[in-house]
Amino acid sequence: SGAAVAAVAIGIVVPHFAPAGSSPFEGRYRAVGGSPSGIVETAFTDPLRILEQAFGGRGIPYLLELLLPLLALPLLAPLAALTALPELAVNLLSSTRTQTSIHFHYTAAAIPGLLVGAVLGTAKLKRHNGRLRTVVTAVVVAGIAANYVLGAIPIWRAFPGGESLGSRQHEVTAHDDVAERALRLIPDDAVVSATNSLGGHLSERRRVLSFPVFGGASWIAADETQPGYADRVAPLATSDRLRRLRLDPGWRIVFDEDGIVVFRRR
Structure with a gap:
């Protein structure tokens, strides 16, 4: 089943290939126990900490941004909406702010369940009062309003x-x-470490690393104007690492213009 595959990936595959021997994502969940077993233990020994992490800070606004554009209709079809729960839990318990933002990929796995729930919730309302046109009109209005406030259509x-x-x-x-x-400038077969905004343009090669992971890399490409550091935006950490690279005799700069820097290993 999907749950078994996920468990094997999280508990065995990722830690096995991680340089430190444990999942690099555990740091995001340190506040609630870190590892999957630690989170389960915290849920039993300190459930308030789980609730605090999930619904404090960005938690409630995040849920509202997901539900209000659908007029909270998924709540009328809880079984369908529950399929979104694992992804929502993963995001709500994380200390990484981008996971509780609808503007990133972290919501992708939750959206199908919420949309199916909205459809089934609409059908349930129709059975109770028969006013399908009213419900559909309200959903369209809510969707347009939400897109105006939250969406990414350039005209807004x-x-x-x-x-x-x-x-x-x-x-x-x-x-x-x-x-x-x-x-x-970077050869197609070279192993390269890149900041996030540049990494996507290099991902067709067999190995591309996320800056500042350099193991086996012969090239480094960084965009100082979009300081991606591993899986987050960290201007200070990125700036410090690039400063040290500039001083490192093992690397030489082959390109430096408009905040784009390319290093090649000597």
Whole structure:
């Protein structure tokens, strides 16, 4: 089953291949026990800590941002909505802020269950009062309003209160052209360590590492304007690591323009 595959991946595969011998993601859950077994233990010994982590801070706003665009209709079909629970739990218990944001990929596995729940919830309302048109109209209005406030359609940035996050990511800028020139310097078969915004353009190769992991890398590509550090944005850590690389005699700079830096191992 899917649960068994997930358990094997989390408990055996990831720790086996992790350089430190334990999952690199456990740090995200340190507040509630770290490892899967630690989280289960915390759930029994200190359940309030689990609730605090899940519903304090960004937890409740995150759930509202998922449910309100659907008029909370998934709650009327709890069995369907429950399929989203594992993903929501993984996100709510994490200390990584991007996991409780609807603007990143972390919500992907929860969305199907919520949408199916919304459809079944609408059907349940129709059976009770027969006003399907009213419900559908309300859902459409809520969806448009939510997209205006939370969505990434570029036009919304021109209006008061409209979402602007990511609204320019479709535009190819002069900085993007610089990055493209820099990445062309790296051989197709080279092992490269890259910050997140550049890594996607290098992912067709057999091995690409996430900066600052350098094991086996002969090239490093970093974008100082989008300081991706492992799986997070960390300007200070990225800046410090790049400063040390500039001083490291084992590496030489082959490209340095507009915040794009490419190193090659000597």
